[in-house]
Amino acid sequence: EAQVTQNPRYLITVTGKKLTVTCSQNMNHEYMSWYRQDPGLGLRQIYYSMNVEVTDKGDVPEGYKVSRKEKRNFPLILESPSPNQTSLYFCASSLWGAGEQYFGPGTRLTVT
């Protein structure tokens, strides 16, 4: 089944404790991206990756890192999480940047 998977689905952590949210797709997509969704602000892009060699900042990259070592995986790293990073996070992939977007199920992160 073609899909985008994210892990964990739910995470509660404390300020400053490094964490990684994994994202994997099995559709051989070149383009992958991360979003956060907050009430009243909608979906905002954190980082995107055009392919394994090209990764760039989205609209709200501060406090986040990403890594694209292989085509199928695009982990999101929070080196020192803070409470303002409490949000619902989505990973997405597509064949190319403006192609049909496929979203993962989301990760609800709470930072206390």
Place this chain on the structure above:
Amino acid sequence: KQEVTQIPAALSVPEGENLVLNCSFTDSAIYNLQWFRQDPGKGLTSLLLIQSSQREQTSGRLNASLDKSSGRSTLYIAASQPGDSATYLCAVLSEKLVFGKGTKLTVNP
């Protein structure tokens, strides 16, 4: 800078009604436009993708149209059902992906 607006922000209708959700965008240089459904606290389910060369796409009771020149897309839902209650998002796919903030639809039995 591309801006995507969805009006109204919320809509409540009785079951069985046909309805139209609107999505407008400021830059007509787009590749695709995609409509999604999102249930509370859940992920995004893709409903329809309209390519820039297309005028409309249909899937079951859903019909999406695209008018690039006027910067508008509409999502038509026929014979609405309580199960259609959700937030509907449009995403403009161009050099940058831009999402609207959605229309929250409630279909009352």
